[in-house]
Every structure is written in C-alpha cells, then in structure tokens.
Amino acid sequence: MAAVVGLSIAGVLAAVLLLLCIPVSFTAAYRTGEPPEAYLRWLFFTIDLTKEPKERGAKRKKPPKPREEKPKAAKKPLEFSELLGVVVDLLSSLRGGAGMLVRNFVFYRIRLYMVVAGEDAADTAMAYGRVNALVYTAYALALGFLRIEKPDIQIRPDFTAEEGKVDFAARARLTPLVALGAAIRIGCAFLVKTMRRKHAQEPPAPEKGARGKTGD
Numbered sequence: 001m002a003a004v005v006g007l008s009i010a011g012v013l014a015a016v017l018l019l020l021c022i023p024v025s026f027t028a029a030y031r032t033g034e035p036p037e038a039y040l041r042w043l044f045f046t047i048d049l050t051k052e053p054k055e056r057g058a059k060r061k062k063p064p065k066p067r068e069e070k071p072k073a074a075k076k077p078l079e080f081s082e083l084l085g086v087v088v089d090l091l092s093s094l095r096g097g098a099g100m101l102v103r104n105f106v107f108y109r110i111r112l113y114m115v116v117a118g119e120d121a122a123d124t125a126m127a128y129g130r131v132n133a134l135v136y137t138a139y140a141l142a143l144g145f146l147r148i149e150k151p152d153i154q155i156r157p158d159f160t161a162e163e164g165k166v167d168f169a170a171r172a173r174l175t176p177l178v179a180l181g182a183a184i185r186i187g188c189a190f191l192v193k194t195m196r197r198k199h200a201q202e203p204p205a206p207e208k209g210a211r212g213k214t215g216d
Contacts, residue, residue, distance in 0.1 A: 019043075020177040029169040042176075085197050090190055097186035102145060104178040110151035110170040117161040127164075128157040 022043060029037040038049040116131050118124035132155055142148055151170075158164070 017177070020180060021175060023173040023175045026172045026174075027170075031167050032165045086194070093186050093189035093193060096189060097182035100182040100185060101174070101179065103147065105172055105174050106147045106149070107170060107172045108149040110148065110153075111168065112151060112153045112155075113165075113167040114155045115158045115161060115165040116155065117158045117164045121159050124157050124159050128155070131155055 024040065024042045027037070027039045027041070036050060040047040040049055112135070114131060114135075116124060116128045118127045135153065135155065139148075139151070139153070
C-alpha cells in the first residue's frame with residue numbers, strides 16, 4: 001500500500017514537473033492602420049492580452065452611502081522606518097531573481113519592416129538615417145542583457161509615399177519552472193535580508209555582571 005502511494009505521489013510530481021518545463025510563449029504584432037495584437041499561450045490555452053475583460057453582472061449595484069471618514073492618525077516614525085526597510089529589502093532581493101528571468105527570456109522570430117517617408121526627398125533621407133540609427137542602437141543595447149535570436153530587419157525609404165509604414169512582429173518564451181525558481185530565489189533572499197535587519201535592530205542583550213557593585 002505504501003509503495004502504491006509513493007508511486008502515485010512520484011507520478012503526480014513528475015507530471016507537474018513536466019508541465020512546468022513546457023514554455024509559455026508571448027506573441028506581439030503591430031501593423032500601421034491596424035490595432036496591436038498580443039497573445040499569451042501555454043499548452044492549449046490562449047489569452048488575448050489586448051481584449052478588455054467583460055463586465056460581469058448586468059445590474060448595477062446601488063452606490064453605498066458615503067461614510068464619514070475619521071481622520072487617520074499619522075504614522076509613527078518607527079512604523080515608517082519599518083515600512084521603508086521592507087521596501088528596501090524587497091528591491092534588493094529582486095536583483096538575482098529578475099536577472100534569472102531576463103537571462104532565460106528568449107526572444108525569437110522578430111520581424112521589423114519599415115517604410116520611411118517624409119514631406120520631400122531631403123526630409124525622407126534624414127528620417128531614414130535617424131530610424132536606422134535608433135533601431136540598430138536599440139538592438140545593440142538589447143543584446144547586452146537579453147537573449148535575442150537574429151531578427152529580420154528591413155528599413156527602406158520611399159520618396160513617393162506620403163506616410164511611412166511599420167510591420168512588426170515578435171515572439172518570446174519562458175519556462176514556468178524558471179519563473180518558479182526565480183520567485184523562490186526572490187522570496188528566500190527577501191526572508192534572509194528581513195531576518196538580518198530585524199536582528200540588527202534588536203537591542204543588545206545585557207552582559208553578565210553588568211550591574212554595579214555597591215561600595216564597601
């Protein structure tokens with residue numbers, strides 16, 4: 001009986017681990033004159049991030065009667081310093097976990113087609129140079145801290161068009177197991193820093209024999 005229970009637990013854990021290893025994908029796209037698109041996909045589930053949530057309930061509830069708000073007491077300096085310490089601990093704990101997420105977030109199938117147009121030929125040429133400089137500078141900076149597969153970037157000037165066009169699409173993926181590990185790492189770091197701060201704020205324990213002796 002114990003062996004069957006153990007095998008069942010091991011099977012459930014293996015299934016959960018397998019599901020956490022299936023990456024979550026994010027897709028974004030934008031074309032001039034069309035609304036932007038953004039989707040989050042995992043297994044058979046797809047979430048449209050640009051779709052507004054539906055309002056639940058047809059009947060509107062009557063607004064509650066306004067209550068007389070009592071003046072809030074000002075926080076003591078000790079309470080504010082405690083809150084500030086928690087915020088500092090949280091921000092300092094995010095460094096390792098956030099870096100872990102960024103390093104494992106993979107961007108791929110990046111496509112950027114741009115048609116640059118201006119009022120006249122000179123304006124179009126200047127705009128074409130600025131767009132190239134901005135796009136490739138941003139790409140070089142992103143390569144320094146993001147995992148990006150080689151994108152398909154095509155930028156060309158059009159001296160006859162009245163306005164430019166943009167066709168952009170990109171995908172990214174992240175393994176849920178990595179996100180869980182980053183969350184655990186952030187939580188552990190936050191707990192350690194909070195315990196250290198609490199310990200540092202505790203008053204020192206009185207030493208033995210600290211009481212003064214009465215004079216003879």
